[in-house]
Structure formats: C-alpha cells, structure tokens
Amino acid sequence: xxxxxxxxxxxxxxxxxxxxxxxxxxxxxxxxxxxxxxxxxxxxxxxxxxxxxxxxxxxxxxxxxxxxxxxxxxxxxxxxxxxxxxxxxxxxxxxxxxxxxxxxxxxxxxxxxxxxxxxxxxxxxxxxxxxxxxxxxxxxxxxxxxxxxxxxxxxxxxxxxxxxxxxxxxxxxxxxxxxxxxxxxxxxxxxxxxxxxxxxxxxxxxxxxxxxxxxxxxxxxxxxxxxxxxxxxxxxxxxxxxxxxxxxxxxxxxxxxxxxxxxxxxxxxxxxxxxxxxxxxxxxxxxxxxxxxxxxxxxxxxxxxxxxxxxxxxxxxxxxxxxxxxx
Amino acid sequence: xxxxxxxxxxxxxxxxxxxxxxxxxxxxxxxxxxxxxxxxxxxxxxxxxxxxxxxxxxxxxxxxxxxxxxxxxxxxxxxxxxxxxxxxxxxxxxxxxxxxxxxxxxxxxxxxxxxxxxxxxxxxxxxxxxxxxxxxxxxxxxxxxxxxxxxxxxxxxxxxxxxxxxxxxxxxxxxxxxxxxxxxxxxxxxxxxxxxxxxxxxxxxxxxxxxxxxxxxxxxxxxxxxxxxxxxxxxxxxxxxxxxxxxxxxxxxxxxxxxxxxxxxxxxxxxxxxxxxxxxxxxxxxxxxxxxxxxxxxxxxxxxxxxxxxxxxxxxxxxxxxxxxxxxxxxxxxxxxxxxxxxxxxxxxxxxxxxxxxxxxxxxxxxxxxxxxxxxxxxxxxxxxxxxxxxxxxxxxxxxxxxxxxxxxxxxxxxxxxxxxxxxxxxxxxxxxxxxxxxxxxxxxxxxxxxxxxxxxxxxxxxxxxxxxxxxxxxxxxxxxxxxxxxxxxxxxxxxxxxxxxxxxxxxxxxxxxxxx
Numbered sequence: 001x002x003x004x005x006x007x008x009x010x011x012x013x014x015x016x017x018x019x020x021x022x023x024x025x026x027x028x029x030x031x032x033x034x035x036x037x038x039x040x041x042x043x044x045x046x047x048x049x050x051x052x053x054x055x056x057x058x059x060x061x062x063x064x065x066x067x068x069x070x071x072x073x074x075x076x077x078x079x080x081x082x083x084x085x086x087x088x089x090x091x092x093x094x095x096x097x098x099x100x101x102x103x104x105x106x107x108x109x110x111x112x113x114x115x116x117x118x119x120x121x122x123x124x125x126x127x128x129x130x131x132x133x134x135x136x137x138x139x140x141x142x143x144x145x146x147x148x149x150x151x152x153x154x155x156x157x158x159x160x161x162x163x164x165x166x167x168x169x170x171x172x173x174x175x176x177x178x179x180x181x182x183x184x185x186x187x188x189x190x191x192x193x194x195x196x197x198x199x200x201x202x203x204x205x206x207x208x209x210x211x212x213x214x215x216x217x218x219x220x221x222x223x224x225x226x227x228x229x230x231x232x233x234x235x236x237x238x239x240x241x242x243x244x245x246x247x248x249x250x251x252x253x254x255x256x257x258x259x260x261x262x263x264x265x266x267x268x269x270x271x272x273x274x275x276x277x278x279x280x281x282x283x284x285x286x287x288x289x290x291x292x293x294x295x296x297x298x299x300x301x302x303x304x305x306x307x308x309x310x311x312x313x314x315x316x317x318x319x320x321x322x323x324x325x326x327x
Numbered sequence: 328x329x330x331x332x333x334x335x336x337x338x339x340x341x342x343x344x345x346x347x348x349x350x351x352x353x354x355x356x357x358x359x360x361x362x363x364x365x366x367x368x369x370x371x372x373x374x375x376x377x378x379x380x381x382x383x384x385x386x387x388x389x390x391x392x393x394x395x396x397x398x399x400x401x402x403x404x405x406x407x408x409x410x411x412x413x414x415x416x417x418x419x420x421x422x423x424x425x426x427x428x429x430x431x432x433x434x435x436x437x438x439x440x441x442x443x444x445x446x447x448x449x450x451x452x453x454x455x456x457x458x459x460x461x462x463x464x465x466x467x468x469x470x471x472x473x474x475x476x477x478x479x480x481x482x483x484x485x486x487x488x489x490x491x492x493x494x495x496x497x498x499x500x501x502x503x504x505x506x507x508x509x510x511x512x513x514x515x516x517x518x519x520x521x522x523x524x525x526x527x528x529x530x531x532x533x534x535x536x537x538x539x540x541x542x543x544x545x546x547x548x549x550x551x552x553x554x555x556x557x558x559x560x561x562x563x564x565x566x567x568x569x570x571x572x573x574x575x576x577x578x579x580x581x582x583x584x585x586x587x588x589x590x591x592x593x594x595x596x597x598x599x600x601x602x603x604x605x606x607x608x609x610x611x612x613x614x615x616x617x618x619x620x621x622x623x624x625x626x627x628x629x630x631x632x633x634x635x636x637x638x639x640x641x642x643x644x645x646x647x648x649x650x651x652x653x654x655x656x657x658x659x660x661x662x663x664x665x666x667x668x669x670x671x672x673x674x675x676x677x678x679x680x681x682x683x684x685x686x687x688x689x690x691x692x693x694x695x696x697x698x699x700x701x702x703x704x705x706x707x708x709x710x711x712x713x714x715x716x717x718x719x720x721x722x723x724x725x726x727x728x729x730x731x732x733x734x735x736x737x738x739x740x741x742x743x744x745x746x747x748x749x750x751x752x753x754x755x756x757x758x759x760x761x762x763x764x765x766x767x768x769x770x771x772x773x774x775x776x777x778x779x780x781x782x783x784x785x786x787x788x789x790x791x792x793x794x795x796x797x798x799x800x801x802x803x804x805x806x807x808x809x810x811x812x813x814x815x816x817x818x819x820x821x822x823x824x825x826x827x828x829x830x831x832x833x834x835x836x837x838x839x840x841x842x843x844x
Contacts, residue, residue, distance in 0.1 A: 059732075182570075
C-alpha cells in the first residue's frame with residue numbers, strides 16, 4: 001500500500017512532461033487487463049466439455065440436430081475464428097452481443113440484474129466497516145489482553161470459514177430458527193432480503209480489514225504525537241477517535257478499495273446461497289449453459305467495474321491524504 | 328482537517344445514495360404469500376431451468392415450459408390423476424370400426440381468455456400448425472387429413488390405425504390456440520398466449536424464468552379460487568426446503584428425497600408423493616466396448632440389488648424397478664422376469680464371456696441430483712463384487728448430455744421419462760434407434776421393432792397387453808439398460824394449501840388450489 005500512495009505523489013513532484021504517461025499508464029493497464037479477461041475466459045470455456053447446442057436442444061436431441069445447430073451457431077469453427085467474431089462484436093457494438101440461450105442483448109440482462117448485486121455489495125462494504133472498525137479499536141486498545149485475543153481468534157476463524165458455510169449457518173439461525181429474515185430470494189424486498197447476504201459477503205473481507213486496521217492503530221499508538229497528547233491529559237477515547245483512528249483510516253480505505261474485487265467474488269457466491277438473481281447467478285447459469293456471450297459479457301463488465309473501483313481508490317487516497325496534497 | 332472531513336462526508340453521501348438507489352430498483356417486487364385481505368397469491372418454487380418459452384411447438388423440450396403452458400392452454404382430452412384419458416375441450420369422441428376415423432365432439436360453451444369463442448376452426452388451425460411446425464413433440468400418428476365439418480366437430484383421418492392417439496392428444500404439444508394466432512406471429516403471440524385454460528400470463532422474466540400466472544376469471548370450468556400463482560426458480564435444494572419450511576414458498580416442486588423426514592417432522596409442510604413415469608436407469612453403450620455383449624450386461628444386472636439400492640438412495644420414496652415400463656404406464660407387466668439379484672449367477676455369467684476375471688470401466692452421471700449420485704456410488708460397489716472396477720465421472724448437465732447424446736460413454740446412470748401413459752411413447756424413446764439412438768444406447772433389435780409396430784397398429788386391449796408383455800420380456804433379456812428405480816414425484820406443500828392435483832407425468836393442476844391460514 002505504500003507504493004499506491006507514494007508513486008503518484010513522487011511523480012507529481014517531477015516535471016510536467018511526465019504527466020501524460022501517468023494518465024495513460026493506468027488506462028493502458030486497464031485495456032490489457034480486459035484483453036486478458038476476454039482471451040482467458042474464451043479459452044477456459046472452450047476447454048470445458050459440452051457446448052450450448054446441447055443446452056438449447058434438450059435431452060431428446062439426435063446427434064444430427066445437434067451438429068446442425070452447432071454449425072448454424074458457428075461452434076464448429078476454429079477457436080481463433082470464434083474469438084475474432086467476438087472481438088469484432090465487442091468493438092463494433094461495445095457489447096458482448098446477444099445471449100445464445102435467450103436471444104437478448106447481454107447488456108440488457110446485466111442491467112436487469114445489477115441492482116441486486118450492487119445492493120449486496122454496498123451493504124457488504126457498510127457491514128465490513130461497521131464490523132472491522134470497532135473490533136480493531138477494541139483489539140488495539142486492549143493489546144495482548146482478553147479482548148484482543150478474542151478478536152484475533154474471531155478473525156482467524158472467520159478467515160478460514162468459507163462464506164457459503166457462514167451463509168448457511170446464518171440462514172439456519174436467523175431465518176429458520178428465529179424467523180427474522182427470509183431464507184432466500186428477494187421477494188421480501190429491501191432491506192429484509194439483503195441483510196443476511198450483505199452480512200455474509202462482508203465476512204469475506206472483514207477479518208483482513210480488522211487485522212490490518214489493528215496493526216495500523218498499534219503503529220500510530222506507538223508514535224510520539226500520541227504520547228504527547230496523552231501527556232497533556234487528553235482522554236484515552238478522545239485521542240483514539242480524533243487522532244489515532246483518523247491517522248489509521250487512510251491505509252484502511254486503500255485496503256477496502258483493493259478488496260472490492262475479492263468482495264465482488266464473494267458476493268457472486270453469496271447470491272447463489274441466498275437464491276438472489278444478481279450478476280452471480282446470471283454468470284453461474286451462463287456457465288452451466290455454455291452461453292459464451294453472456295459469460296464474456298458478465299466477466300468483462302465485472303472486470304471493468306473492478307478496474308474502475310481500484311483506480312478510484314488510488315485517486316481518493318491521493319485526495320484524502322493531506323501529506324500527499326501538500327506537495 | 329476540515330477539508331478532510333468534507334471528503335469523508337462526500338463519500339458517506341455517495342454510499343447512502345447508492346444504497347437508496349439500489350434499494351428502489353430491487354424492492355419493486357414485494358409480494359406477500361397470501362394477502363389476508365384481498366389477493367390470494369400462491370408461490371410455487373421450481374428447480375432447474377425456469378420458463379423460457381410458452382410455445383407448445385418450440386424445438387426445445389424444457390419440462391417447466393411444458394408444465395406452465397398447460398395451465399394457460401388446453402388440449403382436446405386430458406390426462407387424469409389415475410392415468411386414464413378423459414374429456415376436456417372435446418366432450419366426447421368415437422372411433423370408426425376400422426380405426427381410421429376419429430370424430431371429436433367439442434364443448435360448445437368455451438371461450439378463450441380474450442373473450443372470443445372456441446370452435447372447430449381453432450382446433451383445425453392448431454393441428455395444422457402442429458403438422459407444419461413439428462416442434463419437440465411432432466405428430467406421430469399416421470395422419471391422412473384433419474377436417475372440421477361443423478363448428479363443434481373435429482375429425483382426424485388416419486392412413487393406418489394408431490392406438491396411442493388419445494394419449495398423444497392429451498400432451499402439452501396438442502393444446503389448442505386461437506385460429507391464426509389472432510393475427511400475430513408466433514413470437515408475439517406466445518409472449519402472452521391466449522388460451523382456454525384457467526390461467527393467463529401476468530409478469531414474466533424470461534431470463535430468470537420466473538413467471539406469474541393470473542387466474543382466468545372467466546374460465547369455462549369456473550374461475551380458480553386463487554388470484555395468481557407465482558413460479559419462482561430456486562436452484563439450490565437446501566434453499567428449496569428451507570423456503571418451504573419458513574413459508575416463503577407455498578409449493579416446492581421436486582424436493583430432495585433426503586429432506587422428506589425434515590419436511591414431514593416440521594409441522595409446517597408435508598410432501599405429496601405420486602407415482603410417476605420417471606425412472607432411474609443404468610444405460611449401456613451396447614455398440615462399442617465390453618457392454619456390446621448382452622451376457623456382460625446381464626451379469627451387471629444380476630450384480631445389482633435393486634431393492635436395497637432403491638431403499639437406500641430414495642429414502643423409501645421410490646419403487647424397485649423391474650420392467651422398463653413403470654407401473655403407472657399402460658400394460659406395464661410387473662411380473663416380467665428380469666435377471667434378479669444373484670452375485671454367483673452374475674459372476675458365472677461374466678466368467679462365461681471374454682471378460683472373465685473382470686475389467687475396468689467408467690460410469691457417467693449428471694451432477695446435482697443426490698439420488699443419481701448415490702445410485703452411481705452404489706453401483707460402483709455392487710460391480711466391484713464381481714470384479715468390475717468402475718470409475719465414476721460426475722459431469723454437469725451440459726457436459727453429461729453432450730457425452731451421453733454422442734454415445735461417448737460405457738455406463739450411465741440417468742433418469743428416463745415418458746410423454747404419455749401409452750407404452751408406445753416410452754418404448755419409442757428407449758428402443759427405437761431412429762428416434763434418439765434408443766436413448767443413446769445404440770440398441771437395435773429387429774424383433775423389438777416389429778413388436779413396437781404391432782403394439783401401435785392394433786387397438787384391441789387384450790392383444791396390446793399381450794404384445795407389450797412380450798416386448799417387456801424381450802427387453803428384460805436383452806437389457807439395453809437396467810431399470811433401477813421408479814421415481815415418485817415429490818412436491819412439498821405448505822400447511823394451509825389444499826387442492827393440489829399431481830398427475831403421473833409430474834405436471835400439476837392448480838385451478839382447485841385453496842389457501843387458508
């Protein structure tokens with residue numbers, strides 16, 4: 001995280017001619033990432049046995065009908081030629097084309113689903129912050145005492161527990177046993193249907209956040225200015241909230257930003273566990289149907305979102321850090 | 328410090344705004360299970376693929392499509408709970424002595440959901456369209472011509488007798504649509520099809536496959552007592568069971584057999600078990616490899632204890648299979664002498680072939696169905712007893728059907744089904760090499776073909792029973808596949824929901840559903 005904060009700052013101190021490379025480099029980087037996503041997903045799907053012709057024709061299809069449909073869809077052409085067609089569609093239309101299974105533009109299918117995924121994602125970020133900040137403060141301010149050990153055990157356990165397992169436990173406890181939340185689906189609407197999914201997804205990143213924030217706080221607590229504040233009889237709580245926490249939060253924001261990609265992956269699994277129709281279940285169905293344009297489209301748009309968030313995070317960090325602004 | 332605070336505030340505002348925005352977009356569909364005052368809505372959870380197409384003549388055969396459109400449109404005759412065929416849009420019919428002319432007398436007080444009157448012109452159009460388009464279930468009767476001599480009569484002229492005509496006519500592919508599709512093209516019409524059935528299309532999301540059917544208040548047999556039925560897709564079987572138990576869904580199709588006791592013990596829901604036309608079979612590649620030898624196939628059949636296997640893998644909901652025709656199919660002969668469980672005989676049979684001493688082979692199975700997986704594992708254990716070492720390949724649906732459909736396998740555990748209660752249909756799928764390669768086993772037997780032709784050409788009950796009995800014995804000897812288990816259809820029903828009718832083909836009648844709290 002030091003490179004994220006130092007590189008732009010260092011560059012800013014240099015002469016103006018280096019400005020353009022600084023803007024272009026991330027863009028070029030993003031384009032390369034997209035190209036990688038397209039090629040990698042294309043190759044992976046072609047390695048998986050079976051194709052969309054089987055999906056479309058169902059269980060009663062004869063070998064001849066399947067072969068005919070395959071030819072019609074161009075699935076019998078060489079891999080490179082199929083990739084070429086896809087890139088052509090991408091460049092000319094700006095989208096992944098139409099779903100082979102539904103005949104609807106992939107963009108429209110994603111637009112219909114993105115609300116659910118974003119809701120879970122945003123709630124997960126909110127929960128992750130609500131969980132990790134108090135826990136880190138508690139842990140750091142009670143260093144090596146019971147509360148600290150308890151928090152550290154909690155983070156280790158939740159780090160190792162897979163999110164779908166946590167989801168199932170939450171469902172059994174809070175939905176089935178206590179009946180506070182629906183078991184699944186989004187029929188109960190916001191917020192009821194989204195609380196457990198958001199909480200489950202947040203647990204994919206909350207442990208790391210807690211641990212790194214705790215370390216950060218401990219580092220700041222040991223610094224001279226804290227000792228000075230304490231020496232002039234500022235209350236422990238005041239020093240913690242006004243000075244220590246504020247100084248520790250910046251690396252935390254960076255970490256949160258870089259973890260959004262990971263969180264998004266978690267969200268997609270969580271959708272499955274909670275029977276939500278978001279991007280994750282769209283992607284899952286597309287893969288089991290071998291619906292190539294939909295797989296490509298969802299992966300591509302997700303990659304775009306991740307790249308945008310990561311870039312925004314580094315911009316935000318620059319804006320937020322007075323030390324970087326001052327230069 | 329102040330500037331920093333402003334930034335933090337800006338971020339907080341952004342997060343809040345996003346949350347609010349997404350909340351609006353996702354909370355649009357908050358329907359209650361059953362409104363205490365006003366609308367009664369029943370939520371029916373389906374597994375696997377949702378409803379993608381309501382055209383009865385679509386090329387793709389998807390169960391949930393077929394069993395949704397049959398609530399909107401109706402055929403001339405209908406399959407009843409006991410498996411027999413009864414009147415529906417035709418109030419009566421008669422067949423000529425030579426079996427070549429079928430005359431249907433239509434109901435005369437039926438209207439479509441758009442208010443227009445149903446008559447023989449609609450029937451004629453629907454059958455002609457069926458003949459022209461074909462679809463996943465094309466007309467298999469040897470039709471010479473269709474006629475509509477007057478508004479309430481429809482006549483089918485055949486070139487040769489065809490015993491399965493009524494059974495065919497009762498399937499979803501034979502439902503009646505308005506003449507000329509009300510002037511629309513098929514794609515437009517089937518977005519919101521007009522039919523004579525108890526329900527019409529309300530909301531429909533083609534991608535998720537979730538659809539709400541509204542009651543047809545003017546249904547000719549009396550309006551359904553519920554206002555709407557909402558079909559939702561729940562892929563995960565754990566979610567399916569828990570949503571049923573918590574009352575989030577009222578009906579759950581295809582609940583896993585392993586959850587039976589959990590549901591029954593919950594005190595909030597129960598499971599309706601109905602014998603079905605579905606059966607678990609062990610299919611052989613009868614053309615390439617060791618299983619081309621029918622003695623090896625017989626050794627395999629004798630090595631498997633179908634009774635124990637069925638009990639263990641279906642929690643007692645299934646029935647051990649004997650004939651390839653499930654007991655609920657017409658002329659099923661459950662006394663057929665299929666090679667029974669006898670390890671010594673199996674070993675002796677195997678040792679009499681070139682494969683004496685055993686061999687290694689592989690078995691493919693579709694993932695996602697706990698019973699299928701358990702059966703594959705059980706078979707692996709049974710065959711090890713006689714020296715056949717089986718490796719199991721668990722494939723996802725697309726990969727499985729790709730391999731199975733191309734006969735690229737040795738052994739496969741798979742679920743087979745019938746479209747009608749007449750034995751000719753299931754026999755066709757499983758034993759006719761020209762349809763789908765004898766259910767992808769490659770089995771081709773001239774004597775079997777001849778018996779199948781005879782079974783369709785005669786309409787005399789006693790003769791047909793005799794022919795199909797012979798056929799079943801022949802198949803039991805040749806064993807293109809081993810029938811393992813007759814599957815029951817298992818539908819979870821929340822307490823307070825009554826009037827569900829389940830038919831042997833697995834579809835439901837929902838017009839009589841009632842909701843009480």
